[in-house]
Amino acid sequence: MSTNTPPPEGRTTPLNLYPNKIPQQSLKEFIESGTSLGSLCSQSKTPVLITGVYEVFPELVKWTPEFLDQKVGDKAVQVISSETGVFQEHHHPLNMTLREYSHEINVNPSTAKRHLYMGALNIDHFFPEIKADLQFDELLPQEINHLELWYGPGGNTTGLHYDAFSNFFIQLYGQKRWLLSEPNSFLNLYPRSALSNYPKNTDFNPLKPDFEKYPKAKKVQFYDLTIQPDSILFVPPYWWHQVSSYNMSISVSIWCKTNLLKAEWGALQLLPTHIKHLMRQIVSSKRP
Numbered sequence: 001m002s003t004n005t006p007p008p009e010g011r012t013t014p015l016n017l018y019p020n021k022i023p024q025q026s027l028k029e030f031i032e033s034g035t036s037l038g039s040l041c042s043q044s045k046t047p048v049l050i051t052g053v054y055e056v057f058p059e060l061v062k063w064t065p066e067f068l069d070q071k072v073g074d075k076a077v078q079v080i081s082s083e084t085g086v087f088q089e090h091h092h093p094l095n096m097t098l099r100e101y102s103h104e105i106n107v108n109p110s111t112a113k114r115h116l117y118m119g120a121l122n123i124d125h126f127f128p129e130i131k132a133d134l135q136f137d138e139l140l141p142q143e144i145n146h147l148e149l150w151y152g153p154g155g156n157t158t159g160l161h162y163d164a165f166s167n168f169f170i171q172l173y174g175q176k177r178w179l180l181s182e183p184n185s186f187l188n189l190y191p192r193s194a195l196s197n198y199p200k201n202t203d204f205n206p207l208k209p210d211f212e213k214y215p216k217a218k219k220v221q222f223y224d225l226t227i228q229p230d231s232i233l234f235v236p237p238y239w240w241h242q243v244s245s246y247n248m249s250i251s252v253s254i255w256c257k258t259n260l261l262k263a264e265w266g267a268l269q270l271l272p273t274h275i276k277h278l279m280r281q282i283v284s285s286k287r288p
């Protein structure tokens with residue numbers, strides 16, 4: 001793990017960092033101590049960096065762009081595009097095959113016409129045939145919600161947001177920089193409206209902070225860590241995070257369901273979204 005490395009998109013103002021580092025433990029130690037990884041989902045309120053994953057699952061080293069091209073290159077995928085390289089929204093995806101996408105992102109970024117990202121693709125839906133190659137999910141209990149694949153070039157950034165589930169984020173290829181801030185930063189991070197399509201996002205960018213527009217964000221502290229293949233970052237629900245790829249990168253998120261009614265601002269903010277969702281379910285169940 002390294003900290004304070006320059007981000008892909010350059011930094012204008014030093015980040016306000018937490019004084020401590022994220023706790024870290026090797027996967028082997030976890031297994032030997034008899035601690036269930038699933039218990040992290042319900043119990044851990046802070047992120048944990050799980051290291052030494054290849055020691056337990058040496059076959060995970062095979063996850064490369066070539067492996068994806070060979071195994072699922074012909075599959076249809078959905079890709080999002082951005083003018084800036086910062087990705088905030090997942091609507092209007094482009095359709096192409098994984099091989100076409102791989103080809104386009106391997107073009108020299110300085111001549112590329114657009115920034116593309118195959119982010120958060122549901123593995124069960126798009127590539128059920130690679131699920132068995134993941135192995136790590138065998139250590140997790142049934143309450144796993146779903147698995148998502150992230151495959152993209154260096155320079156891509158997923159904008160600052162939080163999620164309502166716990167996330168085991170497995171880094172399989174390349175390096176990514178994670179900036180994380182605790183759920184209580186909610187009041188200082190200017191989340192979008194609870195009624196918007198993306199209530200979990202903010203337009204504040206900690207790597208290019210506009211403190212005139214977002215003055216309260218000056219108070220927010222971040223963890224700043226670079227994750228390498230061979231490690232898994234456990235992220236509890238409602239933790240804010242922004243993720244930037246240093247280079248070509250493959251990662252998988254394994255989401256665990258958590259209690260949605262946690263006493264967090266993020267949970268309160270999502271109530272309108274859950275109500276909308278519930279209403280849609282009721283309406284569709286009543287349709288003949």
Ligand SMILES: O=C(O)CCC(=O)C(=O)O
Binds near residue numbers: 119150163169244253
């Ligand atoms: O890897 C990325 O670009 C974003 C990951 C992320 O935001 C997540 O897993 O919640």
